[in-house]
């Protein structure tokens with residue numbers, strides 16, 4: 001994309017309102033603005049709540065207030081809202097409902113469970129405010145987890161598939177898994193990979209994860225980006241839930257991912273480590289995409305199994321081609 005002559009990269013900082021308005025002043029005649037900027041890692045937001053607030057919450061305000069001040073009221077705006085905003089909403093509802101009956105949609109109450117989710121709620125309400133107060137074409141997509149080969153390596157899906165990619169590579173060379181549980185962090189990292197490669201370490205570290213029981217509605221990021229664009233092509237702005245409507249635990253993700261490389265029992269490959277548990281968890285997410293299907297004509301094109309296999313294939317291929 002950097003070589004595309006229509007692509008311009010302007011440098012700025014979303015936490016700095018002057019920086020945002022200086023950039024927008026140069027681009028007052030654009031048609032659409034998409035705000036995807038965030039400190040988006042939920043666990044990190046507990047450790048860096050103020051930074052998360054500045055980027056994820058106030059960053060959105062900085063853009064919207066600049067648009068108002070610069071009289072950019074006819075420019076269409078998209079805010080990346082998140083299913084994390086629902087938080088623990090099921091604790092206050094009927095816990096006897098089965099997973100088939102439990103879902104979140106545009107009417108579900110937000111009960112955010114992390115500094116990240118609280119910042120996202122603020123940005124979501126700000127977007128609604130400019131829509132209703134200033135008549136702006138401002139829409140928010142409440143996106144459930146969206147994944148793919150480009151997913152950051154510290155999010156659970158990619159952490160798993162990256163580990164599988166690395167492990168498959170070393171397994172071919174005859175290197176075995178570490179036999180026991182270790183009290184030091186053996187999460188694969190460049191230093192460790194180097195040491196394995198140079199025969200300084202003879203065994204491969206197990207995959208260290210936190211809570212495996214949480215449910216997530218995982219979809220393919222490419223499908224979801226299409227939905228973002230579709231929202232801004234509508235005559236009127238609105239909020240939409242974007243999801244697959246299916247939910248799986250991290251355990252189920254592990255099952256599909258490991259069996260794709262022929263490992264039926266993954267329990268010997270994974271260690272649960274308190275380091276990766278969060279102070280507060282979002283236990284259950286399953287969205288209802290009826291509104292997006294009806295009004296936008298959008299549907300997800302990739303199933304859960306296809307998504308997992310796509311990510312595993314990518315990482316297995318990537319690490320096979322690594323020349324360490």
Ligand code: F7E
Nearest residue numbers: 040042082083084144145154155156157209210211214276
């Ligand atoms: O965690 C559990 C963890 O970090 C998913 C972001 O894009 O989606 C994402 O937020 C689940 C949680 O994503 C590990 O406790 C277990 O229950 O992949 P995640 P997330 O927190 O759901 C939403 C829609 C966003 O908006 C966010 O920006 O997996 N889990 N073990 C782990 N999670 C991580 N990261 N690492 C583990 O070792």
